[in-house]
Amino acid sequence: MAAKDFESDDPMEFVALRFPAPPGVDMDAAMARCFIEEYALMGMPRKRVLAMFASPFFAGAHAVYEARGAAFIEQLADEVFGPAERAEVQ
Numbered sequence: 533m534a535a536k537d538f539e540s541d542d543p544m545e546f547v548a549l550r551f552p553a554p555p556g557v558d559m560d561a562a563m564a565r566c567f568i569e570e571y572a573l574m575g576m577p578r579k580r581v582l583a584m585f586a587s588p589f590f591a592g593a594h595a596v597y598e599a600r601g602a603a604f605i606e607q608l609a610d611e612v613f614g615p616a617e618r619a620e621v622q
Contacts, residue, residue, distance in 0.1 A: 564596045564605060568612045578613045582606065 538545075553559040564585070571581045584590050585597040585605045597605055 560596045560600055561604075561608065563592065564600075565608050565612065567593050568605075568608055572612050578609055582609060 567584075568581055571584070572578075582602075582605060585593045586602070588594050
């Protein structure tokens, strides 16, 4: 519980903004690949990263999963982890 009540004009309040994508940039692919790379660098296995995209709990990752599908996410995971990793998971 917070030590004080939240204020409507709190300068530390989290604010999320979306910016328009530059022409020719696939922002879904850029964001999804960034998620995959970050978790791969932390040592998370491919199977667990893919499960994260399928879970609605991870809103950003799941939004790309819903918009582009599992095959799109798996293709990006292949680029990051390599196709050999995929063969071991199945």
